[in-house]
Amino acid sequence: MALPWVKTLEDCADYSQVIEPYLPQLYELPWKIYHAISRHESILELYKNTNPFISGLGFSIFLGAVFLVVSEINRNYSQVDRMWSLLPTIYNAHFAAWSHLNHLPSQRVDLVLFWSTIWSARLTFNYFRKGGYNIGSEDYRWEIIRSRVHPVLFFLFNITFISFIQSILLFLLAAPTYIILLASKFEREALACDIVFTVIQLALIFSEWVSDQQQWDFQTAKKEYQQTAKVPRGCGFTQEDLDRGFITSGLWAFCRHPNFAAEQTIWLTLYQWSCYASNTLYSWAGLGPLFLLMIFQGSTWLTELISSGKYPEYKYYQQQVGAHIPSFTPYKTPKITPKIIRTSELAKRQKAKQK
Incomplete structure (x- = not known):
């Protein structure tokens, strides 16, 4: 059977019942795909008869190999970053499609796909608008690391973390949806709590x-x-704000990385949704969100190391405002701040040099 025969809601989150028995399918999957293609058999039937967690995991491993080859050929190590805004939703769509093809209850999984699609659309728009910026990590960070380690060590880092581990992580972020899929056998229709979780995600x-x-x-x-060297009319910022060099207003007055905080909370919420659906306090599906938190800790550390080196006032900002957990009071510029060369003065000097 492609799905385990679970007797209780709690069983839906039991690794020994819902994952472990299907791991042999992962090893057999490449050969099954090869034989299906060579014998002109139905790939769709193979897809329907393969456990959806295993097929999703297998695809993430395959993509890891693709990311590795492309990054080494192009010497651009942001291949995973470019797919960051799409892959979790692709995996959620995979779980939804698998449910529909096998005529299983799908309302709850469809709700997950609904907000996940909006999440992807927003991030994808942001990615193209900013010319390649994406939530997660940016190419300049890999270049910094690459410049400080031996080429062999960086190659090993690319094989393990950048290409494969990150690719598998993006699948594991959607893994709680597998538990929700299994739990839908007991609750065939979306409940009020599923609507609440969807509203929270939105x-x-x-x-x-x-x-x-x-x-x-x-x-x-x-x-x-x-x-x-002039403050743009109607921009909403003062000369002092722009001379400071970094934003301290709006949500950024209460949190140094409000976008990072929201991103991490989104996937923690999906995990909690799966715990609620399976009537458990915790499960193996928390590995993806947990690893994401670890990545963001390293990413935030590197980002702030760069920012504190560029902006003299940034250390005061760090002292007053939390990195990911919002502070209760907004940031206030200290009365005594280090001498800052105004951005307008820098612009004037540059124009003078050009003349």
């Missing part, structure tokens, strides 16, 4: 959009200010 996505928009508006105004 609110988090909106909050992430607001914080990213605020950052975009600030960086746009700062760029114009650096070029013209």
